Amino acid sequence: MLSKRLKEIAKLVKRNKVVFDVGSDHALLPCFLVLNDICFKAYAADINEGPLNHGIENIIRYHLEDKVIPILSDGLENAPDDVQVVIISGMGFYTIKHILENADLSKYENIIVQSNTDVDKLRKYISNNNYTIEEEVIIYDDFYYQIISFNTNYHDKYDDLQIEFGPLLLENKDESFINYLIDYKNRLEDINERANREEYKNIINKINKILYN
Ligand SMILES: C[S@@+](CC[C@H](N)C(=O)[O-])C[C@H]1O[C@@H](n2cnc3c(N)ncnc32)[C@H](O)[C@@H]1O
Structure with a gap:
Protein backbone atom coordinates (compact mmCIF):
# COMPACT_ATOMS: atom_id res chain seq x y z
CA MET A 1 0.00 0.00 0.00
CA LEU A 2 2.78 2.45 0.88
CA SER A 3 6.08 3.30 -0.81
CA LYS A 4 9.30 2.61 1.10
CA ARG A 5 9.72 6.39 1.51
CA LEU A 6 6.31 6.85 3.15
CA LYS A 7 6.87 3.76 5.37
CA GLU A 8 10.10 5.33 6.65
CA ILE A 9 8.21 8.53 7.43
CA ALA A 10 5.58 6.48 9.30
CA LYS A 11 8.38 4.95 11.43
CA LEU A 12 9.23 8.43 12.76
CA VAL A 13 5.69 9.05 14.02
CA LYS A 14 5.47 8.51 17.79
CA ARG A 15 2.56 6.33 18.94
CA ASN A 16 -0.88 7.61 19.88
CA LYS A 17 -0.50 11.14 18.58
CA VAL A 18 -2.94 13.14 16.48
CA VAL A 19 -1.24 13.65 13.13
CA PHE A 20 -1.79 16.31 10.47
CA ASP A 21 -0.45 15.30 7.05
CA VAL A 22 0.05 18.44 4.96
CA GLY A 23 -0.27 17.86 1.20
CA SER A 24 -1.60 14.40 1.87
CA ASP A 25 -2.81 13.90 -1.74
CA HIS A 26 -3.96 10.22 -1.80
CA ALA A 27 -4.18 10.16 2.05
CA LEU A 28 -2.35 6.82 2.06
CA LEU A 29 0.02 7.86 4.85
CA PRO A 30 -2.67 8.84 7.40
CA CYS A 31 -4.67 5.73 6.45
CA PHE A 32 -1.58 3.56 7.04
CA LEU A 33 -0.87 5.23 10.41
CA VAL A 34 -4.40 4.50 11.65
CA LEU A 35 -4.68 1.01 10.13
CA ASN A 36 -1.41 0.05 11.85
CA ASP A 37 -2.44 1.51 15.22
CA ILE A 38 0.40 4.04 15.13
CA CYS A 39 -2.18 6.74 15.74
CA PHE A 40 -5.90 6.73 16.46
CA LYS A 41 -6.75 9.90 14.55
CA ALA A 42 -5.16 11.67 11.61
CA TYR A 43 -5.97 14.57 9.33
CA ALA A 44 -5.39 14.29 5.58
CA ALA A 45 -4.99 17.89 4.43
CA ASP A 46 -4.44 19.31 0.98
CA ILE A 47 -4.64 22.71 -0.66
CA ASN A 48 -6.30 21.30 -3.81
CA GLU A 49 -9.75 19.73 -4.16
CA GLY A 50 -8.58 17.10 -6.70
CA PRO A 51 -6.03 15.43 -4.40
CA LEU A 52 -8.36 15.87 -1.41
CA ASN A 53 -11.12 13.96 -3.25
CA HIS A 54 -8.60 11.28 -4.16
CA GLY A 55 -7.80 11.05 -0.45
CA ILE A 56 -11.48 10.83 0.47
CA GLU A 57 -11.88 7.86 -1.93
CA ASN A 58 -9.10 6.02 -0.09
CA ILE A 59 -10.50 6.93 3.34
CA ILE A 60 -13.84 5.40 2.28
CA ARG A 61 -12.11 2.38 0.68
CA TYR A 62 -10.41 1.57 4.00
CA HIS A 63 -13.55 2.39 6.08
CA LEU A 64 -11.67 5.03 8.06
CA GLU A 65 -14.25 7.83 7.88
CA ASP A 66 -14.33 8.30 11.67
CA LYS A 67 -10.53 8.25 12.08
CA VAL A 68 -8.99 9.95 9.04
CA ILE A 69 -10.44 13.41 8.49
CA PRO A 70 -9.97 15.24 5.19
CA ILE A 71 -9.35 19.00 5.40
CA LEU A 72 -8.91 21.59 2.68
CA SER A 73 -6.02 23.71 3.91
CA ASP A 74 -3.08 25.76 2.69
CA GLY A 75 -0.36 24.27 4.86
CA LEU A 76 -1.34 24.35 8.53
CA GLU A 77 -3.84 27.21 8.13
CA ASN A 78 -6.90 25.08 9.03
CA ALA A 79 -5.18 22.64 11.38
CA PRO A 80 -7.43 21.90 14.40
CA ASP A 81 -6.22 22.48 17.96
CA ASP A 82 -5.79 18.80 18.81
CA VAL A 83 -2.96 18.25 16.28
CA GLN A 84 0.27 17.07 17.92
CA VAL A 85 2.47 15.91 15.06
CA VAL A 86 2.83 17.43 11.59
CA ILE A 87 4.08 15.69 8.46
CA ILE A 88 5.12 17.59 5.32
CA SER A 89 6.52 15.32 2.62
CA GLY A 90 6.99 14.89 -1.09
CA MET A 91 7.26 18.59 -1.90
CA GLY A 92 10.05 20.97 -2.85
CA PHE A 93 11.90 23.06 -0.26
CA TYR A 94 10.26 26.39 -1.15
CA THR A 95 6.73 24.99 -0.74
CA ILE A 96 7.76 23.45 2.59
CA LYS A 97 9.34 26.75 3.68
CA HIS A 98 6.13 28.62 2.83
CA ILE A 99 4.16 26.13 4.95
CA LEU A 100 6.57 26.29 7.92
CA GLU A 101 6.82 30.09 7.87
CA ASN A 102 3.07 30.55 7.95
CA ALA A 103 2.45 28.45 11.05
CA ASP A 104 3.05 28.61 14.78
CA LEU A 105 5.27 25.53 14.95
CA SER A 106 5.70 25.74 18.74
CA LYS A 107 2.19 24.23 19.06
CA TYR A 108 3.43 20.88 17.78
CA GLU A 109 5.48 18.17 19.50
CA ASN A 110 7.38 17.51 16.34
CA ILE A 111 7.36 18.21 12.64
CA ILE A 112 8.45 15.54 10.18
CA VAL A 113 9.70 16.92 6.88
CA GLN A 114 10.89 15.25 3.71
CA SER A 115 11.87 17.68 0.99
CA ASN A 116 12.42 16.49 -2.58
CA THR A 117 14.90 19.34 -3.12
CA ASP A 118 17.51 21.43 -1.24
CA VAL A 119 17.66 19.44 2.00
CA ASP A 120 20.65 21.57 3.06
CA LYS A 121 18.48 24.70 2.79
CA LEU A 122 15.84 23.00 4.90
CA ARG A 123 18.43 22.25 7.59
CA LYS A 124 19.68 25.84 7.35
CA TYR A 125 16.11 27.03 7.95
CA ILE A 126 15.86 24.74 11.02
CA SER A 127 19.23 25.96 12.28
CA ASN A 128 18.50 29.67 11.72
CA ASN A 129 15.40 29.29 13.87
CA ASN A 130 17.37 27.48 16.61
CA TYR A 131 15.11 24.44 16.32
CA THR A 132 16.27 20.94 17.31
CA ILE A 133 16.68 18.04 14.89
CA GLU A 134 15.37 14.98 16.78
CA GLU A 135 15.76 12.27 14.20
CA GLU A 136 17.22 12.05 10.73
CA VAL A 137 17.18 9.17 8.28
CA ILE A 138 18.27 8.64 4.72
CA ILE A 139 16.74 5.93 2.57
CA TYR A 140 17.04 4.78 -1.02
CA ASP A 141 13.80 4.32 -2.94
CA ASP A 142 14.91 4.85 -6.58
CA PHE A 143 16.45 8.04 -5.21
CA TYR A 144 18.01 9.05 -1.89
CA TYR A 145 15.46 10.71 0.40
CA GLN A 146 16.32 12.42 3.67
CA ILE A 147 13.65 12.59 6.35
CA ILE A 148 14.03 14.98 9.27
CA SER A 149 12.00 15.14 12.44
CA PHE A 150 12.47 18.37 14.40
CA ASN A 151 10.91 20.31 17.26
CA THR A 152 11.01 23.96 18.28
CA ASN A 153 13.05 23.43 21.48
CA TYR A 154 16.13 25.65 21.51
CA HIS A 155 19.27 24.28 19.89
CA ASP A 156 22.49 26.15 19.11
CA LYS A 157 22.98 26.75 15.40
CA TYR A 158 24.27 23.75 13.49
CA ASP A 159 27.66 24.12 11.79
CA ASP A 160 28.17 24.17 8.01
CA LEU A 161 29.09 20.49 7.75
CA GLN A 162 26.04 19.49 9.81
CA ILE A 163 23.81 21.63 7.60
CA GLU A 164 25.26 20.13 4.43
CA PHE A 165 25.20 16.47 5.48
CA GLY A 166 22.89 16.23 8.50
CA PRO A 167 24.01 16.34 12.18
CA LEU A 168 22.52 12.98 13.13
CA LEU A 169 23.44 11.31 9.85
CA LEU A 170 27.05 12.38 10.53
CA GLU A 171 26.86 11.13 14.09
CA ASN A 172 25.30 7.76 13.30
C1 LIG B 1 3.59 15.30 -4.65
S1 LIG B 1 2.25 15.36 -3.54
C2 LIG B 1 2.95 14.59 -2.12
C3 LIG B 1 2.00 13.61 -1.49
C4 LIG B 1 2.48 12.99 -0.20
N1 LIG B 1 2.64 13.97 0.85
C5 LIG B 1 3.76 12.22 -0.40
O1 LIG B 1 4.75 12.49 0.29
O2 LIG B 1 3.79 11.30 -1.25
C6 LIG B 1 2.17 17.04 -3.08
C7 LIG B 1 0.79 17.45 -2.56
O3 LIG B 1 0.93 18.67 -1.83
C8 LIG B 1 -0.18 19.49 -2.09
N2 LIG B 1 0.24 20.86 -1.74
C9 LIG B 1 1.09 21.69 -2.41
N3 LIG B 1 1.21 22.86 -1.75
C10 LIG B 1 0.45 22.75 -0.63
C11 LIG B 1 0.17 23.63 0.46
N4 LIG B 1 0.68 24.86 0.52
N5 LIG B 1 -0.67 23.20 1.44
C12 LIG B 1 -1.20 21.96 1.38
N6 LIG B 1 -0.98 21.09 0.38
C13 LIG B 1 -0.17 21.48 -0.61
C14 LIG B 1 -0.48 19.24 -3.56
O4 LIG B 1 -1.82 19.57 -3.88
C15 LIG B 1 -0.21 17.73 -3.67
O5 LIG B 1 -1.37 16.97 -3.45
Whole structure:
Protein backbone atom coordinates (compact mmCIF):
# COMPACT_ATOMS: atom_id res chain seq x y z
CA MET A 1 0.00 0.00 0.00
CA LEU A 2 2.78 2.45 0.88
CA SER A 3 6.08 3.30 -0.81
CA LYS A 4 9.30 2.61 1.10
CA ARG A 5 9.72 6.39 1.51
CA LEU A 6 6.31 6.85 3.15
CA LYS A 7 6.87 3.76 5.37
CA GLU A 8 10.10 5.33 6.65
CA ILE A 9 8.21 8.53 7.43
CA ALA A 10 5.58 6.48 9.30
CA LYS A 11 8.38 4.95 11.43
CA LEU A 12 9.23 8.43 12.76
CA VAL A 13 5.69 9.05 14.02
CA LYS A 14 5.47 8.51 17.79
CA ARG A 15 2.56 6.33 18.94
CA ASN A 16 -0.88 7.61 19.88
CA LYS A 17 -0.50 11.14 18.58
CA VAL A 18 -2.94 13.14 16.48
CA VAL A 19 -1.24 13.65 13.13
CA PHE A 20 -1.79 16.31 10.47
CA ASP A 21 -0.45 15.30 7.05
CA VAL A 22 0.05 18.44 4.96
CA GLY A 23 -0.27 17.86 1.20
CA SER A 24 -1.60 14.40 1.87
CA ASP A 25 -2.81 13.90 -1.74
CA HIS A 26 -3.96 10.22 -1.80
CA ALA A 27 -4.18 10.16 2.05
CA LEU A 28 -2.35 6.82 2.06
CA LEU A 29 0.02 7.86 4.85
CA PRO A 30 -2.67 8.84 7.40
CA CYS A 31 -4.67 5.73 6.45
CA PHE A 32 -1.58 3.56 7.04
CA LEU A 33 -0.87 5.23 10.41
CA VAL A 34 -4.40 4.50 11.65
CA LEU A 35 -4.68 1.01 10.13
CA ASN A 36 -1.41 0.05 11.85
CA ASP A 37 -2.44 1.51 15.22
CA ILE A 38 0.40 4.04 15.13
CA CYS A 39 -2.18 6.74 15.74
CA PHE A 40 -5.90 6.73 16.46
CA LYS A 41 -6.75 9.90 14.55
CA ALA A 42 -5.16 11.67 11.61
CA TYR A 43 -5.97 14.57 9.33
CA ALA A 44 -5.39 14.29 5.58
CA ALA A 45 -4.99 17.89 4.43
CA ASP A 46 -4.44 19.31 0.98
CA ILE A 47 -4.64 22.71 -0.66
CA ASN A 48 -6.30 21.30 -3.81
CA GLU A 49 -9.75 19.73 -4.16
CA GLY A 50 -8.58 17.10 -6.70
CA PRO A 51 -6.03 15.43 -4.40
CA LEU A 52 -8.36 15.87 -1.41
CA ASN A 53 -11.12 13.96 -3.25
CA HIS A 54 -8.60 11.28 -4.16
CA GLY A 55 -7.80 11.05 -0.45
CA ILE A 56 -11.48 10.83 0.47
CA GLU A 57 -11.88 7.86 -1.93
CA ASN A 58 -9.10 6.02 -0.09
CA ILE A 59 -10.50 6.93 3.34
CA ILE A 60 -13.84 5.40 2.28
CA ARG A 61 -12.11 2.38 0.68
CA TYR A 62 -10.41 1.57 4.00
CA HIS A 63 -13.55 2.39 6.08
CA LEU A 64 -11.67 5.03 8.06
CA GLU A 65 -14.25 7.83 7.88
CA ASP A 66 -14.33 8.30 11.67
CA LYS A 67 -10.53 8.25 12.08
CA VAL A 68 -8.99 9.95 9.04
CA ILE A 69 -10.44 13.41 8.49
CA PRO A 70 -9.97 15.24 5.19
CA ILE A 71 -9.35 19.00 5.40
CA LEU A 72 -8.91 21.59 2.68
CA SER A 73 -6.02 23.71 3.91
CA ASP A 74 -3.08 25.76 2.69
CA GLY A 75 -0.36 24.27 4.86
CA LEU A 76 -1.34 24.35 8.53
CA GLU A 77 -3.84 27.21 8.13
CA ASN A 78 -6.90 25.08 9.03
CA ALA A 79 -5.18 22.64 11.38
CA PRO A 80 -7.43 21.90 14.40
CA ASP A 81 -6.22 22.48 17.96
CA ASP A 82 -5.79 18.80 18.81
CA VAL A 83 -2.96 18.25 16.28
CA GLN A 84 0.27 17.07 17.92
CA VAL A 85 2.47 15.91 15.06
CA VAL A 86 2.83 17.43 11.59
CA ILE A 87 4.08 15.69 8.46
CA ILE A 88 5.12 17.59 5.32
CA SER A 89 6.52 15.32 2.62
CA GLY A 90 6.99 14.89 -1.09
CA MET A 91 7.26 18.59 -1.90
CA GLY A 92 10.05 20.97 -2.85
CA PHE A 93 11.90 23.06 -0.26
CA TYR A 94 10.26 26.39 -1.15
CA THR A 95 6.73 24.99 -0.74
CA ILE A 96 7.76 23.45 2.59
CA LYS A 97 9.34 26.75 3.68
CA HIS A 98 6.13 28.62 2.83
CA ILE A 99 4.16 26.13 4.95
CA LEU A 100 6.57 26.29 7.92
CA GLU A 101 6.82 30.09 7.87
CA ASN A 102 3.07 30.55 7.95
CA ALA A 103 2.45 28.45 11.05
CA ASP A 104 3.05 28.61 14.78
CA LEU A 105 5.27 25.53 14.95
CA SER A 106 5.70 25.74 18.74
CA LYS A 107 2.19 24.23 19.06
CA TYR A 108 3.43 20.88 17.78
CA GLU A 109 5.48 18.17 19.50
CA ASN A 110 7.38 17.51 16.34
CA ILE A 111 7.36 18.21 12.64
CA ILE A 112 8.45 15.54 10.18
CA VAL A 113 9.70 16.92 6.88
CA GLN A 114 10.89 15.25 3.71
CA SER A 115 11.87 17.68 0.99
CA ASN A 116 12.42 16.49 -2.58
CA THR A 117 14.90 19.34 -3.12
CA ASP A 118 17.51 21.43 -1.24
CA VAL A 119 17.66 19.44 2.00
CA ASP A 120 20.65 21.57 3.06
CA LYS A 121 18.48 24.70 2.79
CA LEU A 122 15.84 23.00 4.90
CA ARG A 123 18.43 22.25 7.59
CA LYS A 124 19.68 25.84 7.35
CA TYR A 125 16.11 27.03 7.95
CA ILE A 126 15.86 24.74 11.02
CA SER A 127 19.23 25.96 12.28
CA ASN A 128 18.50 29.67 11.72
CA ASN A 129 15.40 29.29 13.87
CA ASN A 130 17.37 27.48 16.61
CA TYR A 131 15.11 24.44 16.32
CA THR A 132 16.27 20.94 17.31
CA ILE A 133 16.68 18.04 14.89
CA GLU A 134 15.37 14.98 16.78
CA GLU A 135 15.76 12.27 14.20
CA GLU A 136 17.22 12.05 10.73
CA VAL A 137 17.18 9.17 8.28
CA ILE A 138 18.27 8.64 4.72
CA ILE A 139 16.74 5.93 2.57
CA TYR A 140 17.04 4.78 -1.02
CA ASP A 141 13.80 4.32 -2.94
CA ASP A 142 14.91 4.85 -6.58
CA PHE A 143 16.45 8.04 -5.21
CA TYR A 144 18.01 9.05 -1.89
CA TYR A 145 15.46 10.71 0.40
CA GLN A 146 16.32 12.42 3.67
CA ILE A 147 13.65 12.59 6.35
CA ILE A 148 14.03 14.98 9.27
CA SER A 149 12.00 15.14 12.44
CA PHE A 150 12.47 18.37 14.40
CA ASN A 151 10.91 20.31 17.26
CA THR A 152 11.01 23.96 18.28
CA ASN A 153 13.05 23.43 21.48
CA TYR A 154 16.13 25.65 21.51
CA HIS A 155 19.27 24.28 19.89
CA ASP A 156 22.49 26.15 19.11
CA LYS A 157 22.98 26.75 15.40
CA TYR A 158 24.27 23.75 13.49
CA ASP A 159 27.66 24.12 11.79
CA ASP A 160 28.17 24.17 8.01
CA LEU A 161 29.09 20.49 7.75
CA GLN A 162 26.04 19.49 9.81
CA ILE A 163 23.81 21.63 7.60
CA GLU A 164 25.26 20.13 4.43
CA PHE A 165 25.20 16.47 5.48
CA GLY A 166 22.89 16.23 8.50
CA PRO A 167 24.01 16.34 12.18
CA LEU A 168 22.52 12.98 13.13
CA LEU A 169 23.44 11.31 9.85
CA LEU A 170 27.05 12.38 10.53
CA GLU A 171 26.86 11.13 14.09
CA ASN A 172 25.30 7.76 13.30
CA LYS A 173 27.03 7.07 9.96
CA ASP A 174 24.71 4.17 9.18
CA GLU A 175 25.00 1.96 6.10
CA SER A 176 22.52 3.88 4.02
CA PHE A 177 24.29 7.20 4.71
CA ILE A 178 27.65 5.67 3.76
CA ASN A 179 26.13 4.33 0.51
CA TYR A 180 24.69 7.76 -0.21
CA LEU A 181 28.09 9.43 0.34
CA ILE A 182 29.86 6.92 -1.92
CA ASP A 183 27.21 7.39 -4.63
CA TYR A 184 27.38 11.21 -4.32
CA LYS A 185 31.17 11.17 -4.43
CA ASN A 186 31.21 8.92 -7.52
CA ARG A 187 28.82 11.23 -9.33
CA LEU A 188 30.88 14.30 -8.44
CA GLU A 189 34.12 12.62 -9.54
CA ASP A 190 32.47 11.73 -12.84
CA ILE A 191 31.35 15.29 -13.48
CA ASN A 192 34.61 16.73 -12.26
CA GLU A 193 36.64 14.73 -14.75
CA ARG A 194 35.17 17.05 -17.37
CA ALA A 195 34.48 20.20 -15.35
CA ASN A 196 37.51 20.28 -13.01
CA ARG A 197 35.85 22.69 -10.57
CA GLU A 198 37.21 23.72 -7.18
CA GLU A 199 33.70 23.57 -5.74
CA TYR A 200 33.33 19.85 -6.61
CA LYS A 201 36.82 19.06 -5.30
CA ASN A 202 35.90 20.66 -1.97
CA ILE A 203 32.81 18.51 -1.58
CA ILE A 204 34.76 15.38 -2.55
CA ASN A 205 37.36 16.23 0.11
CA LYS A 206 34.67 16.71 2.73
CA ILE A 207 33.09 13.37 1.82
CA ASN A 208 36.48 11.63 2.03
CA LYS A 209 37.00 13.07 5.51
CA ILE A 210 33.60 11.82 6.66
CA LEU A 211 34.18 8.39 5.14
CA TYR A 212 37.75 7.77 6.16
CA ASN A 213 38.49 9.83 9.30
C1 LIG B 1 3.59 15.30 -4.65
S1 LIG B 1 2.25 15.36 -3.54
C2 LIG B 1 2.95 14.59 -2.12
C3 LIG B 1 2.00 13.61 -1.49
C4 LIG B 1 2.48 12.99 -0.20
N1 LIG B 1 2.64 13.97 0.85
C5 LIG B 1 3.76 12.22 -0.40
O1 LIG B 1 4.75 12.49 0.29
O2 LIG B 1 3.79 11.30 -1.25
C6 LIG B 1 2.17 17.04 -3.08
C7 LIG B 1 0.79 17.45 -2.56
O3 LIG B 1 0.93 18.67 -1.83
C8 LIG B 1 -0.18 19.49 -2.09
N2 LIG B 1 0.24 20.86 -1.74
C9 LIG B 1 1.09 21.69 -2.41
N3 LIG B 1 1.21 22.86 -1.75
C10 LIG B 1 0.45 22.75 -0.63
C11 LIG B 1 0.17 23.63 0.46
N4 LIG B 1 0.68 24.86 0.52
N5 LIG B 1 -0.67 23.20 1.44
C12 LIG B 1 -1.20 21.96 1.38
N6 LIG B 1 -0.98 21.09 0.38
C13 LIG B 1 -0.17 21.48 -0.61
C14 LIG B 1 -0.48 19.24 -3.56
O4 LIG B 1 -1.82 19.57 -3.88
C15 LIG B 1 -0.21 17.73 -3.67
O5 LIG B 1 -1.37 16.97 -3.45
